[in-house]
Amino acid sequence: DAKTTQPTSMDCAEGRAANLPCNHSTISGNEYVYWYRQIHSQGPQYIIHGLKNNETNEMASLIITEDRKSSTLILPHATLRDTAVYYCIVRSPPMDSSYKLIFGSGTRLLVRP
Amino acid sequence: EAGVAQSPRYKIIEKRQSVAFWCNPISGHATLYWYQQILGQGPKLLIQFQNNGVVDDSQLPKDRFSAERLKGVDSTLKIQPAKLEDSAVYLCASSLLTASYEQYFGPGTRLTVT
Numbered sequence: 001d002a003k004t005t006q007p008t009s010m011d012c013a014e015g016r017a018a019n020l021p022c023n024h025s026t027i028s029g030n031e032y033v034y035w036y037r038q039i040h041s042q043g044p045q046y047i048i049h050g051l052k053n054n055e056t057n058e059m060a061s062l063i064i065t066e067d068r069k070s071s072t073l074i075l076p077h078a079t080l081r082d083t084a085v086y087y088c089i090v091r092s093p094p095m096d097s098s099y100k101l102i103f104g105s106g107t108r109l110l111v112r113p
Numbered sequence: 114e115a116g117v118a119q120s121p122r123y124k125i126i127e128k129r130q131s132v133a134f135w136c137n138p139i140s141g142h143a144t145l146y147w148y149q150q151i152l153g154q155g156p157k158l159l160i161q162f163q164n165n166g167v168v169d170d171s172q173l174p175k176d177r178f179s180a181e182r183l184k185g186v187d188s189t190l191k192i193q194p195a196k197l198e199d200s201a202v203y204l205c206a207s208s209l210l211t212a213s214y215e216q217y218f219g220p221g222t223r224l225t226v227t
Contacts (some may be wrong), residue, residue: 034214043117043204044156044186087155094212100169101216103155 003027003090004104013109020107022088022100025069033064034089034101035073037082044087044103047073077113085109115139117219119205125225131193134222136206138186144168145182146216147190148204156204162188162213192224200226 005023008029024033034049048055048062050071053061061074075082087106092099118137126132138145143164148156159178161169164185173180177196184187192199202221 032214041220043206045218045223046215049214055137085155094214099212100158100161101156103157105153105155 003105004088006088006107008105009108009110011112012078013112014080017070018078018082018111019107020069020073020075020088020109023070024088024090027090029066029068029080030093030096031069032093033062033068033089034091035060035062036087036089036101037084038087038104038106039059039081039084047086049091057078059074064078078109080111081111083109115143116219117205117207119203119219119222121222122220123223123225124196125227126145128197128226129194131191132195132224133189133191134203134205134224136188136190136205136219137190138205139217142207142209142217143185144208144211145188146206146208147180147188148206149217150204150221152201159190161211164226168211195224195226195227 032049032051036044036048040046047059050062065069085106085108087103120135145162147159148154148160159173160180161183165182180190202223204218204221206216208216208217
C-alpha cells in the first residue's frame with residue numbers, strides 16, 4: 001500500500017513556482033522518494049527521485065527534509081502543460097524484492113493562465 | 114527513440130466476453146509491466162516480467178486474467194471472462210532492467226465493460 005500522503009488538489013499561476021508537498025513519515029532509511037506525473041489521457045512519466053540529498057534535473061527540484069519524513073517537488077516556472085496528477089512514491093532500494101512502484105491517488109495540479 | 118506502444122487504445126465489450134491487449138516495449142528493455150488504473154485512482158501493478166519470465170504477479174486475478182511475454186519482447190494481457198469492475202485503463206510500461214529507476218509508460222488501453 002502507498003506510504004505517502006498528498007493533498008488532493010492544488011493550483012498555481014502560470015510562470016510561478018509550483019510546490020507540491022508529500023508526507024512520508026514512516027519511510028525507512030534505505031527507501032527512496034520518487035515523483036511521477038500523469039497528464040490527462042497519458043501514461044505516468046518519471047520526474048525525479050532522491051534518497052537524502054536534494055536533487056535537481058531539467059524538469060524539477062526535489063527537497064527532502066533532514067528527517068526524511070516529508071518532501072517537496074518544485075516546478076520552478078509552471079506552464080499550462082504542467083497540469084497533471086503528481087504522484088509521490090516511496091520505493092524500496094533496487095535489489096529489494098519489494099522494489100516496485102505503488103501509486104497512491106496523487107495531487108491534481110491545475111496551472112491557471 | 115520510439116516509446117511503449119499499446120493497442121487497441123479503446124475497447125468496449127459486454128460482461129462475460131473476453132478481451133486482449135497488446136504491448137510493445139521500448140527496444141532493448143528487459144523488464145515489462147502491466148498496470149490497471151481505475152478511474153480516480155493511481156495505477157496498480159498487475160504483473161511484471163523480466164525478459165519472458167514472471168517476476169511478480171501477486172496482484173493479478175489469475176482466475177480471469179492472464180499475461181504472456183513470448184520471446185521476451187511483446188506482451189499480451191487477456192481477460193476472460195470480463196466483469197463490470199474490470200472497466201479501467203490498462204497501462205504497459207517497460208524499463209531497461211528490473212533495477213532501473215525509471216519506467217516508461219505507454220498511453221494505455223481504456224476498457225469499458227457493459
